[in-house]
Amino acid sequence: MRKLIKQPFSGNPQGKVGKSHPHESAIRQVSGQARYVDDLPQPANLQFAAIGTSPAASGVIKSLDVSDVWASPGVSDVITVEDVPGHVDIAPVFDGDPIFAQKHVLFHGQAMFAVLADTVHHARQAALKAKIDITPSTPCLSVDAAKQQSNFVRPPHFMHQGDFDSAYKASTFTVQNHLSIGGQEHMYLEGQVSMAISEEEDRVLVYTSSQHPSEVQKLIAEVLDCKLHKVVVDMRRMGGGFGGKETQAAQWACIAALFAKRNQCAVKLRLPRMQDMIATGKRHPFENSYKVGFDKEGLINAADIEINGNCGHSPDLSDAIVDRAMFHCDNGYYLENVKVAGHRCRTNQVSHTAYRGFGGPQGMIVAEAMMDAIARKVGKDPLSVRKLNLYGENQRNLTPYGMTVEHNLLADLINRLENSSDYWARRDAISKFNKHSPIVKKGLALTPVKFGISFTAKHLNQAGALLHVYTDGSMQINHGGTEMGQGLHTKIGQIVANEFGISLHDVEVTATRTDKVPNTSPTAASSGTDLNGKAAQNACIIVKQRLAKFYTDEVNDLNLTADNVIFADNKVTLGENSIGFVQLVQNAYIGRVSLSSTGFYKTPKIHYDRNTGNGRPFFYFAYGASVSEVAIDTLTGEYKVERVDILHDVGRSLNPAIDIGQIEGGFIQGMGWLTTEDLKWDDSGRLMSNNPATYKIPAIGDTPEIFNVDLYARDNDEDSIYHSKAVGEPPLMLANSVWCAIKDAISSLTDYQIDPQLPAPATPEAVLNCIESLGNITISERIE
Incomplete structure (x- = not known):
């Protein structure tokens, strides 16, 4: 079951953005007519x-x-x-x-x-x-071996805030743990x-x-x-x-x-x-550890986090990937006194590379592991501990890298999801179920997402576009972003149509080519629409200004200026004067007005000083939260994700249907990373999980039977394209709630006294091993 929410669209009433248009290649893809490289004549x-x-x-x-x-x-x-x-x-x-x-x-x-x-x-x-x-x-085949040899592809990097040592010593409780986090094969079709x-x-x-x-x-x-x-x-x-x-x-x-x-x-x-x-490279496996000090309520006083990425044999993009893991090890939680160390470990594996989230997931899951460990130590529900530690106001809004968390939506977003998902009623029902179910145990978890949007390499935050308006009113727009199924071209087409107030089918988004828009950045970091959408809009504005001036000169009314010209509904209006858009374009051509322009955009406000570990590496944060309910068979370690509720922040959605599709797909891909997708190398360094028969991605049967996805409808406070927010990467980290829910179910075997040490991916084998490691819980005791 899935809910498709009709998000209200405020402002800009021309209607080409904010509506659920189908993906521009959808019909061609399902009919087999969409050409990929191997399909070209x-x-x-x-x-x-x-x-x-x-x-x-x-x-x-x-x-x-x-x-x-x-x-x-x-x-x-x-x-x-x-x-x-x-x-x-x-x-x-x-x-x-x-x-x-x-x-x-x-x-x-x-x-x-x-x-x-x-x-x-x-x-x-x-x-x-x-x-x-x-x-x-x-060969060097592990993070531990690389660290012992000081074998790094790039130098270590450090961030800090406050006085960790004093705060840790003064803490009422302390916990320290290690977390193994597996990599992930891209498995593109x-x-x-x-x-x-x-x-x-x-x-x-x-x-x-x-x-x-x-x-x-x-x-x-x-x-x-x-x-x-x-x-x-x-x-x-x-x-x-x-x-x-x-x-x-x-x-x-x-x-x-x-x-x-x-x-x-x-x-x-x-x-x-x-x-x-x-x-080819994978998502980086990580070996992370943490020490955290907190009070009797579960409020964090001090945290020391070590991030260790398995980079493979070369740097590739590992420097920035481990940086992003460090930037996200706080997730949505304020860490007043904190030290973060990041190591880029060299091993004799394929050079690991970018993967949706770009290190963010491997850092963020440490924060969620800390919350679970604190909750079990102080005897509170993990959601209560999470809410207690959220970023807030009055100086509790500074990240470990010195960026102020502005326009923080998490408290309100979590409260809304907490209510809409009936979290507390379900928590009571699950606790009662677990007391009377000796073998099958259920778990529940609500986890937030705070994900920074921008390339951490500042120079990549730029984009260009090339717009051609033809004499019949149709247009071609070319930009530096690439279409990989995420709907980027669809959104760019909507933006251009919206700017000119014309029909979407009059806009053609052409193949990305280096002889049309040069020196482009990769389509990555969830910035495809943010960057290229703004560049396309800039090209549109330039041509619109030329057309507006030309029309103003034609109308020749001294009381009206080009600023009064409106493009809407396939017409151009100036005061009481109106002309069809196509007619104006034809007139402008005869009048020797240029109907083509380049556009350009660079992201404002961002900066970061690696020497001091301080700056503003992100233009804004995208937020979200998810609730997952699982049931595990404690005799086999097998489990089923039964229900998922998601509330996700995409700003003012450009295309709700595409955004919801990205949220669903990102969640399932994240769930695969944390549950079934298990990369295995043998002792010689050979990848054994090297085909779809030995590497399990989620199948349709793994989709939760109840899968509710809502959009958190609120304009981005920053000046992004139509005040939308990026939606490519952040949803993947919503799947942390599945991993935490599995841990919650295992913890029920100890009456929620012990925080299980569960690696990722939490395969059935890993779940069973985790259950058996509890030691004092026998099968006969559970059956009795």
């Missing part, structure tokens, strides 16, 4: 590439013999690192990501060479025939794929499934040793990204482009699913 002389990978996780390359690869049927080219004419390192920020292994292998499954052949089958068969001789070395076409004058056109076309363009140019203007990257849509295509789509595009340039042909490279899972 094949160009002439298309060849196919495949990758040969390392059989070891760490060692020195003694020899790489590809003679049998060359001799394999259909093969036309084989390349290794020695064949790269330009840069070998294709790292996004800090060095460490070679396009092919160079002297050393860094993880099991690392690309060592690539082969080009006339068919996909021939290319993949040939890639298996290389003779690879590696002198193995002992469309895998990593690129097609490169060699064109005249040393140009190359690349179609790629990437969240960051501009970075792909830059890296291809560096690998080919050419200027950026010789490379065009085109990205119409992705079949999912979730962060896995922010940096790690570039390698495969670079290899395809390298083959295309060498052989003057078109080249497609698509990783098979198992190789995709082995050779």
Whole structure:
């Protein structure tokens, strides 16, 4: 059961935003007509590439013999690192990501060479025939080992506020714990794929499934040793990204482009699913710990939090990801005296990368673990402890990194959800149920979300757009954001239609291309609509100003100015004068008025000083809360999420249906991370959970039978696009309530006296182990 709330829309009555328009590609997607890279018509002389990978996780390359690869049927080219004419390192920020292994292998499954052949089958068969001789070395495969060796991809980072040591010593109660948090495979429906076409004058056109076309363009140019203007990257849509295509789509595009340039042909490279899972990074696993001091009511006095990210073999985006984990280890709670340390641990695993939430979830879950531990220690319901510790006013609104929490909605939002979900009545009913149910135990938890919106790298908070208005009144808008199913293009189309007061079907959002809008930021950090929507609006305003001035001059009424012109309902009105929008555009064209413009936007107010650990890294916070109810079988560890209630803050929603879809999808994906999605490596560093048969994402049967999603209808206080808020990442962290509810059910076995030490993901095996670790609760005692 799901409720779709019709959110009231105040202001801007033209009606193109604030309404539930369907996704612009929905019909094409369900009918199979939506084109992805692998669906494009094949160009002439298309060849196919495949990758040969390392059989070891760490060692020195003694020899790489590809003679049998060359001799394999259909093969036309084989390349290794020695064949790269330009840069070998294709790292996004800090060095460490070679396009092919160079002297050393860094993880099991690392690309060592690539082969080009006339068919996909021939290319993949040939890639298996290389003779690879590696002198193995002992791989570093855990955070603990990396810390013991001081083996970090980037230096540690620290934040602090107040006087932790004194406050901790003065605390009535103290708790300290460790929390293991697993990673997560992106499992996008469309895998990593690129097609490169060699064109005249040393140009190359690349179609790629990437969240960051501009970075792909830059890296291809560096690998080919050419200027950026010789490379065009085109990205119409992705079949999912979730962060896995922010940096790690570039390698495969670079290899395809390298083959295309060498052989003057078109080249497609698509990783098979198992190789995709082995050779590309995941959500970072974390090993976190905390010490917290508090009073008899459960109010926190002091907290010392250590964040340890397993970054894999290279930095990739780990510096910023661990930063964001540190920024979110408070979640919605005020920590007056606090120390936060962040370590970026190097291991011989694939380089872990961006994933929806970008480190925020791995930090936020520590805050929720602390709340549960405090509640069990003082004998209170965890919700009461959570509410007691929320950010407030009167100096209880400063984060550990020095940012003031303004316009805090959590107290009101939680109270509303507490009432609408009947939290306390259900708590009483569950307590009674558990007393009379020896085997099946139920759990309930309400957890909040406070998530910062902006790239933590300040320079990425910018966007551009290109608008063309044609003489029939139709328009094309191009922007730097990428569509991966989240509805970004739909919202951009709504914004443009709203600005001009025209029909949505008169606006076409075109494929993201580096020759239309240059130097773009990745579509990530939940900033796609915030940035690109504002840039598109800016382009619209420029053209509207030209049209308004032209119409004002035509009307020639000295009492009216261009500021009085209104664009609405496919008309343009000035006082008592009115003209059809199409007619005005045609008149303006005849009058030699430019009907095209670029737009630009940069996020205001943000800054952060890493040296002092202080600043304002976020433009605003998005808030939310969820209540989850679970039932677990204490004999097997199996469980079912029976009901979920969500109230989520999206500001003034641009498209309620799309926003609710994002909230539902984000929650389920977060639930998967915390419950079923279990990455497993063996002792040699080989990924064992490397296909859909050995890695379990949530299925439709895992969806809660009762699933209520409401929007918290309140305009963003900051000047975001139409005062909306980002909705891509924050909902994933609503799933913390599922993990906490499972813990709540386990804790009922001890009459809620003990806080269970449950890792994430809380698989049935982990739940059963956690129950058995309680020790003094036997099956016979439960049955009696």
